[in-house]
């Protein structure tokens with residue numbers, strides 16, 4: 501199976517390595533020092549189950565040509581650039597899986613009901629992804645794997661279990677998602693296919709949405725920040741609001757909020773969006789924070805704690821020049 505990973509950073513570098521270990525014909529689209537290092541010396545992943553290396557092909561979409569599947573693993577602000585470049589990788593039967601955090605651009609496509617087909621211009625401005633990729637090629641994706649690029653071409657993975665969940669926007673059974681999941685499983689990552697990808701998206705998102713804005717405001721990891729009972733209470737309320745939004749949208753997320761906040765409070769982990777702020781990288785404010793609250797308004801759910809935290813976090817991202825509120 502020919503699979504190209506578009507955006508071989510932390511997650512993409514890990515996924516590409518697992519796909520190669522699983523026997524796929526893997527290529528990557530990368531840039532800068534990361535691209536040069538992968539081209540010269542391959543990818544090297546240091547994980548709980550060992551040290552893994554792979555030598556994927558590295559090239560531009562035109563050089564790599566039509567694929568059986570493309571896995572997009574950029575940060576959300578880079579999606580318009582993906583839309584511009586992805587064309588040569590796509591044939592009529594190419595599946596394109598967006599394996600990222602946050603509300604995906606296709607969220608209301610093949611959704612059914614009154615909101616079916618609703619656009620999310622903060623994530624897909626001018627419908628560029630819709631036109632370049634098309635909903636028919638698109639698979640949703642969620643990834644549980646804490647990954648960091650430690651130096652170009654080298655990725656450290658924290659989790660003992662690393663999961664990728666894939667699913668069709670219309671909730672149908674998916675042989676094409678299963679084919680990708682099978683390769684991941686062979687490569688030592690857990691690949692799963694779901695018929696309810698939106699619930700999988702929200703199950704992950706409730707943590708990003710409740711934890712991320714507080715991280716930006718405190719500039720601390722969850723552990724140190726939640727030592728203050730006021731913060732812990734507010735973060736708990738924020739996560740309860742996020743779960744209420746998911747439920748109102750028809751996604752039965754099962755998050756045990758008290759347990760999740762307790763887990764976060766034992767961790768020194770700095771939210772990835774705070775790491776982006778500190779490193780001056782474009783921030784996923786739209787897909788992780790603002791669009792979920794747009795969905796809260798559509799669902800008629802009040803989210804006062806999240807509203808304030810997200811408004812202030814957005815101001816921080818604006819002030820740092822790492823996010824621009826859509827005009």
Ligand SMILES: NC(=O)C1=CN([C@@H]2O[C@H](COP(=O)(O)OP(=O)(O)OC[C@H]3O[C@@H](n4cnc5c(N)ncnc54)[C@H](OP(=O)(O)O)[C@@H]3O)[C@@H](O)[C@H]2O)C=CC1
Pocket residue numbers: 506507508509510511512529530531532534573574575576578581582585599600601602643644645646647648649772784
């Ligand atoms: N890292 C983690 O532990 C986790 C991340 N996620 C999610 O996964 C997604 C990816 O995150 P992550 O892997 O951390 O991000 P990274 O920034 O590490 O990786 C994205 C990569 O894509 C590259 N890229 C962006 N645009 C282009 C382009 N036009 N052409 C070629 N390469 C490009 C980036 O290059 P450059 O650096 O030059 O911008 C970078 O190397 C996000 O949605 C994130 O929230 C989910 C779970 C955990």
Ligand SMILES: CC(C)(CO)C(=O)C(=O)O
Pocket residue numbers: 646704707708711712769770771772773
């Ligand atoms: C929120 C959390 C801890 C889990 O999804 C995360 O990985 C992040 O955003 O850094």
